[in-house]
Amino acid sequence: MKTLAVLVCFMASSIALANSTTPKDVQAFIRSANACEHFAGEFDGSLSEKRQREVERSVVKHCQAAQKQLKQLSAKYKNDPRVSKIIQAHTNDSVTSFR
Amino acid sequence: MATAKQHQELSGAQWARRFQGSKDTRDLNGTFRHAVEDFIHAMTEAGIKVEIDATYRPTKRSYLMHWAWRIANDKADVGSIPAMAGVDIEWQHPASAESMRAAKDLVDALSLRRLRTKPALRSQHNLGLAIDMSLTWRGAVSVKDANGKLIQIKSLPRNGMNRQLIEVGATYGVKKYAGSGRDVPHWSNNGR
Numbered sequence: 001m002k003t004l005a006v007l008v009c010f011m012a013s014s015i016a017l018a019n020s021t022t023p024k025d026v027q028a029f030i031r032s033a034n035a036c037e038h039f040a041g042e043f044d045g046s047l048s049e050k051r052q053r054e055v056e057r058s059v060v061k062h063c064q065a066a067q068k069q070l071k072q073l074s075a076k077y078k079n080d081p082r083v084s085k086i087i088q089a090h091t092n093d094s095v096t097s098f099r
Numbered sequence: 100m101a102t103a104k105q106h107q108e109l110s111g112a113q114w115a116r117r118f119q120g121s122k123d124t125r126d127l128n129g130t131f132r133h134a135v136e137d138f139i140h141a142m143t144e145a146g147i148k149v150e151i152d153a154t155y156r157p158t159k160r161s162y163l164m165h166w167a168w169r170i171a172n173d174k175a176d177v178g179s180i181p182a183m184a185g186v187d188i189e190w191q192h193p194a195s196a197e198s199m200r201a202a203k204d205l206v207d208a209l210s211l212r213r214l215r216t217k218p219a220l221r222s223q224h225n226l227g228l229a230i231d232m233s234l235t236w237r238g239a240v241s242v243k244d245a246n247g248k249l250i251q252i253k254s255l256p257r258n259g260m261n262r263q264l265i266e267v268g269a270t271y272g273v274k275k276y277a278g279s280g281r282d283v284p285h286w287s288n289n290g291r
Contacts, residue, residue: 030279031279031280032279034278034279034280035278035279035280036216037219038222038276038278038279038280038282038291039280039282040216040217040218040219041161041218041219041221041222041223041224042222042224042231042282042285043164043211043214043218044120044153044156044160044164044218044224045115045164045208045209045210045211046119046120046153047120047152047153047231048152051152051153051231051284052210052213054283054284055214056213056214056215058280058282059214059215059216060215061280062279062280063215063216093217093219094216094217094219095216097169097172097173097216097217098215098216099172099215099216
C-alpha cells in the first residue's frame, strides 16, 4: 500500500514536471493539434448543413493554426531534442494533411 | 477457386450510401445509451428542445471517407491502401485516371469536398460513445439530475455550453466535450 502511494506521488510529480517544463508556445501548439484532430473526427456528410459548416470552420481554425505553429516551433526548437520530441509526439495526421 | 479480390466492387459514388451514420440513441453503446436517454428525457421534461445531429458512426464509413479524401487530395497510392474487413472495395481501377475519378466522385457523394483535412479514422462516435445534439430553451428551466435532485437553471447561455446543465449531464455520465477548442453540440462518455 505504501509502495503504491509512493508510486502515485512519483507519477503525479513527473506529469506536473513535464507540463511545467513544456514551453508555453508548445503547449499552445498541442492544444491546436488536439482540437484539429478532434474536429477531423467529427465530420460526416450526413450531418446537417449547419453542423457540417461548423466542423469545417473549426477544422480551418485549429488545423491552420497548428500547422503554422508547427512550422515556427520546429525551426525554433530544432536544436532542443527534448522539446522537438514533444512537438513530434503531438503532430498528428490531421495537422500535416491540412491544405 | 475465387480469390477475395474477385468479390470486390470498384470504388465510386455508390459507396456513399453504405454504412450510414445514425442519429438514433438506440445505436449508442451499452450503458452510455441509457445515460444519454435518461439525460435527454430529463431535459425534454424540463422544456429543453433537443435536436440530435449524430450518434453512432460506423468505422467502415470513416474508412471510406478517410481513404477517398486521401486519394483525391494527397494522391495516395491506390495499390497500398489497407483493406478493411467487411468493406469489399477495390480502390484500384484498371486505369489510374479512373481510380482518381472514382475517388473524387466518392468524395463528392460523401460531401467531403469542402473539408480541408483528411477525416480521422477514429472518434468517440465510432465507438457509439458520443452524441452531437443542439439544446435550446427559453427562460428558466428545472432539470432533474441522475440523483433525482431538481436543478433550476437560470444562467446563460441557453445552450449546451451552460455550466449548470453540463454538471447535470455529468451526473448521468454524459460529459460535455472538454478538449481543446469549443464544440457546442458534442457530448460523450469521457469528455472527448
